[in-house]
Amino acid sequence: MKILVAVKRVVDHKVNVRVKADETGIETANVKMAINPFCEIAIEQAVRFKEQGSVDEVVLVCIGPKEADVQLRAGLAFGADRAILIRTDEEVQSLDVAKILHKIVQEELPDVVLLGKQAIDTDNNQTGQMLAALTNMPQGTFASNIVFSVPNTVKVTREVDGGLVTLALSLPAVITVDLRLNIPRYASLPNIMKAKRKVITMTSPVSLGVSLSPRLTTLKVESPPVRQAGVKVADVAELVDKLQL
Amino acid sequence: MAILIVADHDNHTLQAATFSVLTAASEIAKHIRDTELHLLIIGDECQSVVAMAQGITGLSKILVSDHQIHQYPLAENIAPLIFSLVQEQGHCNDENRVFDKVEYSHIITSAGTTGKDYQPRVAALLDVAQISDIISVESADTFKRPIYAGKAIATVQSSDAIKVLTVRSSAFTAASLTTELLAIESQVPVVALAAQADSGKSAFIKAELTQSSRPELTTAKIVISGGRGMQNADNFELLYTLADQLNAAVGASRAAVDAGFVANDLQIGQTGKIVAPELYIAVGISGAIQHVAGITGSKVIVAINNDPDAPIFDVADYCLVADLFEVLPELIAVLKVKD
Numbered sequence: 001m002k003i004l005v006a007v008k009r010v011v012d013h014k015v016n017v018r019v020k021a022d023e024t025g026i027e028t029a030n031v032k033m034a035i036n037p038f039c040e041i042a043i044e045q046a047v048r049f050k051e052q053g054s055v056d057e058v059v060l061v062c063i064g065p066k067e068a069d070v071q072l073r074a075g076l077a078f079g080a081d082r083a084i085l086i087r088t089d090e091e092v093q094s095l096d097v098a099k100i101l102h103k104i105v106q107e108e109l110p111d112v113v114l115l116g117k118q119a120i121d122t123d124n125n126q127t128g129q130m131l132a133a134l135t136n137m138p139q140g141t142f143a144s145n146i147v148f149s150v151p152n153t154v155k156v157t158r159e160v161d162g163g164l165v166t167l168a169l170s171l172p173a174v175i176t177v178d179l180r181l182n183i184p185r186y187a188s189l190p191n192i193m194k195a196k197r198k199v200i201t202m203t204s205p206v207s208l209g210v211s212l213s214p215r216l217t218t219l220k221v222e223s224p225p226v227r228q229a230g231v232k233v234a235d236v237a238e239l240v241d242k243l244q245l
Numbered sequence: 246m247a248i249l250i251v252a253d254h255d256n257h258t259l260q261a262a263t264f265s266v267l268t269a270a271s272e273i274a275k276h277i278r279d280t281e282l283h284l285l286i287i288g289d290e291c292q293s294v295v296a297m298a299q300g301i302t303g304l305s306k307i308l309v310s311d312h313q314i315h316q317y318p319l320a321e322n323i324a325p326l327i328f329s330l331v332q333e334q335g336h337c338n339d340e341n342r343v344f345d346k347v348e349y350s351h352i353i354t355s356a357g358t359t360g361k362d363y364q365p366r367v368a369a370l371l372d373v374a375q376i377s378d379i380i381s382v383e384s385a386d387t388f389k390r391p392i393y394a395g396k397a398i399a400t401v402q403s404s405d406a407i408k409v410l411t412v413r414s415s416a417f418t419a420a421s422l423t424t425e426l427l428a429i430e431s432q433v434p435v436v437a438l439a440a441q442a443d444s445g446k447s448a449f450i451k452a453e454l455t456q457s458s459r460p461e462l463t464t465a466k467i468v469i470s471g472g473r474g475m476q477n478a479d480n481f482e483l484l485y486t487l488a489d490q491l492n493a494a495v496g497a498s499r500a501a502v503d504a505g506f507v508a509n510d511l512q513i514g515q516t517g518k519i520v521a522p523e524l525y526i527a528v529g530i531s532g533a534i535q536h537v538a539g540i541t542g543s544k545v546i547v548a549i550n551n552d553p554d555a556p557i558f559d560v561a562d563y564c565l566v567a568d569l570f571e572v573l574p575e576l577i578a579v580l581k582v583k584d
């Protein structure tokens with residue numbers, strides 16, 4: 001069995017992002033970049049399946065600038081086998097990401113595509129579902145548990161508004177992961193060294209036959225309204241009084 | 246032209262989120278000449294939902310797909326249904342054999358876990374973008390939405406003919422029902438859609454839903470949340486007691502969920518639920534940006550934390566620097582006396 005894991009390069013979640021003064025976007029110059037935390041969980045899960053013997057090969061795929069090889073190496077150091085970098089310096093919107101991943105799926109024929117449920121920059125939560133539509137695969141979104149079962153089925157427990165729901169999906173399937181699925185490992189030094197020798201294949205949207213066609217234009221990016229600084233209350237009595245409880 | 250609103254419901258009642266989506270849809274309609282609002286109800290044995298929807302003013306039509314395959318909402322079945330509805334740009338009204346020509350400009354639903362599941366799938370089938378979590382309508386094609394956990398608000402314009410949207414329901418006030426709720430003589434015509442085959446690709450196995458007699462988190466007037474500072478699940482009893490005194494819902498930070506103090510559906514934040522109550526009380530929560538992303542719509546925020554430097558105090562209106570294990574029993578006692 002083969003798992004394809006999509007990996008997005010984003011501003012590190014610990015960075016306190018700032019809106020550019022001209023309101024055209026977010027300040028990203030000299031900002032620390034990292035693997036989207038949800039994608040990291042997806043990589044971890046794929047590698048765990050491999051370690052348990054239920055999966056033979058884990059392939060990472062990233063769409064981004066050439067610097068994204070740093071994130072791919074980090075993912076390879078978890079234990080993934082090889083990686084594909086689809087190089088572009090353009091902004092790639094969810095539908096185009098899904099179209100590019102669709103091409104990779106056609107080449108690689110994975111049994112499962114694992115993605116993060118959302119990227120923490122755009123907070124879109126769309127790509128996995130779009131890929132499922134394009135590939136006509138079933139989808140298990142917001143997964144907190146994944147169990148393979150016979151025949152050719154995967155059981156996915158999803159975190160939904162009311163609690164948890166479990167679905168059975170026929171393979172091949174698209175699964176997007178939630179935070180609770182696992183806690184990603186820290187790669188060991190030997191594995192980081194090993195990852196240096198693993199193969200990262202480079203390609204581009206054009207070579208895959210996808211011409212990017214962004215449908216959304218960002219007219220403005222502004223800071224949210226700031227909340228006024230509050231007041232200190234001395235004790236419970238004052239709090240109850242202020243809130244008129 | 247028409248706007249297609251997809252209803253949130255549990256086969257019995259329409260959920261509050263749909264009334265906020267109706268408000269967003271009406272705001273879009275204001276920017277379009279001659280448009281109608283159509284409500285799509287997808288479910289199984291959902292007659293009572295249809296009856297309730299007939300009490301909504303402003304709707305021109307209710308489309309119903311009442312079928313066993315929709316007992317549980319599966320994206321693999323819902324997306325093709327919506328796609329065919331929009332693709333055909335019309336549908337047959339069985340009873341009087343009228344073929345209505347409709348052009349849908351927008352497909353809109355709430356950004357709950359169901360809408361987030363199928364809307365991107367619908368958009369990809371239509372080969373259009375999807376816009377998630379809109380918090381305001383600027384025009385028929387331009388919307389505002391939070392990005393980077395709400396640290397920035399983007400204004401985005403769509404060039405697609407059909408806009409597929411999810412709405413952050415807490416950002417729009419709920420439309421109201423007419424007094425003729427369940428009115429049999431309602432003017433809103435109901436169109437039954439033809440049955441459709443199951444995709445055969447996914448199947449519902451089981452649901453483990455949280456049972457609670459307390460108000461629903463996303464619509465409650467008061468929300469009390471606990472974080473890692475609560476230390477364990479047992480201590481959450483303090484919050485439950487307080488919540489019952491105030492008729493409040495109970496929420497939690499991701500850390501409290503991860504530590505197993507409470508169920509995952511209580512999580513508030515960037516990747517959990519978005520709340521906008523009159524009063525939000527954060528107890529033993531540090532105020533990480535990912536948590537704050539889910540609470541900034543609250544009218545009044547109270548923070549109880551023993552660390553005077555906790556970032557939650559930067560967004561709170563009332564700050565109580567104290568040990569929660571002293572504050573909570575005291576608060577419960579005071580409210581008991583007042584009761």
Ligand SMILES: Cc1cc2nc3c(=O)[nH]c(=O)nc-3n(C[C@H](O)[C@H](O)[C@H](O)COP(=O)(O)OP(=O)(O)OC[C@H]3O[C@@H](n4cnc5c(N)ncnc54)[C@H](O)[C@@H]3O)c2cc1C
Nearest residue numbers: 472473474498499500514515516517529530531536551569
């Ligand atoms: C991609 C991503 C997404 C995330 N999404 C979310 C999300 O949606 N929602 C969310 O909440 N988090 C989310 N997180 C996690 C978030 O970053 C924080 O780790 C989390 O919110 C911290 O929870 P906490 O405030 O309960 O815990 P802590 O940060 O550990 O804070 C505990 C607080 O309790 C206080 N305290 C301790 N004891 C007492 C006492 N006796 N009396 C009073 N105060 C006390 C402490 O001073 C401290 O401020 C996400 C993280 C990532 C990386």
